[in-house]
Amino acid sequence: MSSRDAILARVRRSIGSSGADLTRRATVIDRLTRRPKSVIPARGQLPPDERTALFCAKAEAVFASVKRVQSATEVPEAVVSYLRSNNLPQAVRMGADGRLSALPWNTQRQLIVAVGPSAGDDLVCVSYADAGVAETGTAILTSGPHNPTTLNFLPDHHLIVVHAGTIAGDYETVWAQLRDRFGVGVLPRTVNMITGPSRSADIEQTLLLGAHGPRSLHLIVVG
Amino acid sequence: MSVHPTSPEFKSNAHGALHSPSLQKAMGNVEKGFIEKRRIAAEALPEFEALRDSARDIKNHTLAHLDLYLEAFEKRVLEAGGHVHWAADAAEANAIILDICQKAGARTVTKGKSMISEEIGLNAHLEANGIKPIETDLGEYIIQLRGEAPSHIIAPAIHVNKEEVEADFRRVHTHLDAKRDLTAPTSLLAEARGELRARFLAADVGITGANFLVAETGTSIIVTNEGNGDLTQILPKTHVVVASIEKITPTLNDVAQILRVLGRSATGQEMSVYTTLSTGPKRAGDLDGPENYHVVLLDNGRSAMLGTEFEDMLRCIRCGACMNHCPVYHAIGGHAYGWVYPGPMGAVLTPSLIGVDQGGHLPNASTFCGRCESVCPMRIPLPKMMRHWREREFERHLTARTTRWALRAWAFAATHPKLYGLGTRIATRALSFLGRKKGRFTSLPLAGGWTTWRDMPAPEGSTFRTEWKKRGRK
Numbered sequence: 001m002s003s004r005d006a007i008l009a010r011v012r013r014s015i016g017s018s019g020a021d022l023t024r025r026a027t028v029i030d031r032l033t034r035r036p037k038s039v040i041p042a043r044g045q046l047p048p049d050e051r052t053a054l055f056c057a058k059a060e061a062v063f064a065s066v067k068r069v070q071s072a073t074e075v076p077e078a079v080v081s082y083l084r085s086n087n088l089p090q091a092v093r094m095g096a097d098g099r100l101s102a103l104p105w106n107t108q109r110q111l112i113v114a115v116g117p118s119a120g121d122d123l124v125c126v127s128y129a130d131a132g133v134a135e136t137g138t139a140i141l142t143s144g145p146h147n148p149t150t151l152n153f154l155p156d157h158h159l160i161v162v163h164a165g166t167i168a169g170d171y172e173t174v175w176a177q178l179r180d181r182f183g184v185g186v187l188p189r190t191v192n193m194i195t196g197p198s199r200s201a202d203i204e205q206t207l208l209l210g211a212h213g214p215r216s217l218h219l220i221v222v223g
Numbered sequence: 224m225s226v227h228p229t230s231p232e233f234k235s236n237a238h239g240a241l242h243s244p245s246l247q248k249a250m251g252n253v254e255k256g257f258i259e260k261r262r263i264a265a266e267a268l269p270e271f272e273a274l275r276d277s278a279r280d281i282k283n284h285t286l287a288h289l290d291l292y293l294e295a296f297e298k299r300v301l302e303a304g305g306h307v308h309w310a311a312d313a314a315e316a317n318a319i320i321l322d323i324c325q326k327a328g329a330r331t332v333t334k335g336k337s338m339i340s341e342e343i344g345l346n347a348h349l350e351a352n353g354i355k356p357i358e359t360d361l362g363e364y365i366i367q368l369r370g371e372a373p374s375h376i377i378a379p380a381i382h383v384n385k386e387e388v389e390a391d392f393r394r395v396h397t398h399l400d401a402k403r404d405l406t407a408p409t410s411l412l413a414e415a416r417g418e419l420r421a422r423f424l425a426a427d428v429g430i431t432g433a434n435f436l437v438a439e440t441g442t443s444i445i446v447t448n449e450g451n452g453d454l455t456q457i458l459p460k461t462h463v464v465v466a467s468i469e470k471i472t473p474t475l476n477d478v479a480q481i482l483r484v485l486g487r488s489a490t491g492q493e494m495s496v497y498t499t500l501s502t503g504p505k506r507a508g509d510l511d512g513p514e515n516y517h518v519v520l521l522d523n524g525r526s527a528m529l530g531t532e533f534e535d536m537l538r539c540i541r542c543g544a545c546m547n548h549c550p551v552y553h554a555i556g557g558h559a560y561g562w563v564y565p566g567p568m569g570a571v572l573t574p575s576l577i578g579v580d581q582g583g584h585l586p587n588a589s590t591f592c593g594r595c596e597s598v599c600p601m602r603i604p605l606p607k608m609m610r611h612w613r614e615r616e617f618e619r620h621l622t623a624r625t626t627r628w629a630l631r632a633w634a635f636a637a638t639h640p641k642l643y644g645l646g647t648r649i650a651t652r653a654l655s656f657l658g659r660k661k662g663r664f665t666s667l668p669l670a671g672g673w674t675t676w677r678d679m680p681a682p683e684g685s686t687f688r689t690e691w692k693k694r695g696r697k
Contacts, residue, residue: 024291042269190500192498
């Protein structure tokens with residue numbers, strides 16, 4: 001008997017089921033298709049403006065910095081101003097995501113924009129979030145040909161553009177959007193939920209920012 | 224298991240721990256940090272208690288249908304282009320992972336923090352076969368340099384003081400300037416980041432654990448703060464996930480319920496920094512990510528716990544809240560427990576996984592104060608299960624002879640109420656008389672184990688039953 005069959009047989013024996021039990025199968029199929037939501041915290045269930053405000057406040061509480069802009073056309077300027085105020089060279093790397101490439105980067109003449117995945121030598125990378133979650137100030141990013149995951153972890157500074165219209169109250173709302181976009185039971189290789197910059201408290205329980213991922217997380221919230 | 228347990232020597236381990244000044248200093252950080260942070264986070268979420276119920280119910284449902292959810296998970300992993308391996312025990316899991324590494328031509332592997340990898344002794348197995356495992360979580364990196372096991376399931380180097388970390392870094396990072404300043408914890412962190420960055424980029428295989436395996440999508444999820452787990456699972460060509468079978472969770476909505484209690488219970492964070500969902504290898508057109516994705520599902524004793532009085536333990540999500548709140552753990556640290564899992568969850572899990580003959584002392588190291596159960600996000604009745612182990616230990620005649628005699632004497636007295644009343648009245652009066660000056664005893668015959676560490680309060684003159692009767696008459 002293979003280990004697979006042996007393990008499943010032992011599990012069934014312990015549970016006291018033959019595995020052919022139709023009621024149990026129906027229960028499992030029901031849960032996987034109905035996907036009950038159970039307890040959703042009230043704190044994120046707000047009108048859009050307040051939801052965005054909660055998202056920003058929660059992100060700042062975990063040491064992300066937040067810049068709000070009125071329209072997407074202001075994003076390149078916000079990026080340049082972040083670089084300047086942190087004494088960083090005018091260079092960023094980003095994916096070929098259409099939501100980013102459509103922005104007026106040519107208005108920032110000194111800024112060098114590299115496109116593609118990171119090999120580990122970029123100080124600053126820019127990503128576009130698929131969604132935000134207000135209840136904890138979390139940005140959700142998905143991998144794909146135009147959104148390499150290395151951009152989210154290798155740079156010292158990670159800048160994420162979040163459209164206010166995509167900020168949900170809770171995680172469950174975002175899962176539903178992912179199912180609509182990729183299909184039920186299907187996800188891209190990586191879905192990142194990012195809540196603040198990298199940190200560690202492994203030395204004497206002292207909280208230090210900038211462990212292995214980005215030392216700084218800057219959210220540019222549009223709208 | 225490959226890690227040789229010292230759990231049978233628990234008593235001498237604990238004795239050594241109590242006499243170690245550096246350990247006692249380090250353990251002070253547990254009490255002052257974790258407890259307050261968890262309390263604040265729990266109080267800030269009005270739904271926290273309801274979420275604990277929800278999380279418990281989800282896991283109970285999953286365990287009752289575990290075979291079917293495992294099959295559903297496997298199907299989705301295969302559909303996403305990944306591989307699933309089943310390992311009955313530690314040896315089989317190690318063999319599977321070694322084989323994957325060898326086929327990938329691996330010389331070095333990076334590792335995200337994984338308690339399962341500790342449980343199966345994966346590092347020793349890889350090293351014995353010429354493959355270098357590199358722990359990348361800061362705490363795990365520190366203890367790997369020291370050749371130690373983790374002493375806490377989420378803060379593996381909690382027993383190490385910063386001066387010791389500095390000494391270890393100076394000993395190992397000899398290519399760096401000997402005169403560099405490492406007094407600040409930030410400089411230690413920066414040095415580890417610098418040292419590990421090249422290792423991340425050079426590794427052939429990345430091995431992570433999983434906080435969740437999602438049946439709905441065939442996804443493995445890791446929850447971390449440092450980002451090391453992510454660099455481990457996106458940079459190498461091959462990503463191996465090793466996880467035990469009870470990590471299965473039906474749907475993403477179920478994951479969201481448990482996530483809301485996990486971070487809050489562990490570190491007092493409303494959400495850990497990186498919660499990452501990995502599904503299969505990279506897709507057509509993806510410019511980064513692993514080309515191969517393997518999940519190793521480990522049983523190693525779990526299936527035998529199902530359907531027994533220890534089944535509730537399989538709800539554990541490894542947050543560490545039980546040990547953070549445990550007075551015994553605070554006093555002796557994690558290493559004294561002698562195997563992989565310390566604290567209250569370790570006291571229940573260790574005898575289940577390595578046998579009550581090996582781990583039977585651990586459930587005895589509890590005052591049954593109940594703090595662990597009161598903070599457990601999954602509402603696991605830890606004290607009750609420790610009692611079950613004590614009973615099993617007694618039944619199997621593994622309890623020390625003196626303990627058995629004492630229990631027998633106690634049982635006799637407790638079933639003869641008049642004799643019991645007389646005995647306690649005499650003892651109470653005698654102790655009350657002897658302790659009348661100080662109101663406490665700094666030493667007592669046969670009770671040195673107590674009075675060495677704290678005073679024994681002297682009784683105030685009469686027994687509980689006498690006082691109870693008096694009040695009843697009023």
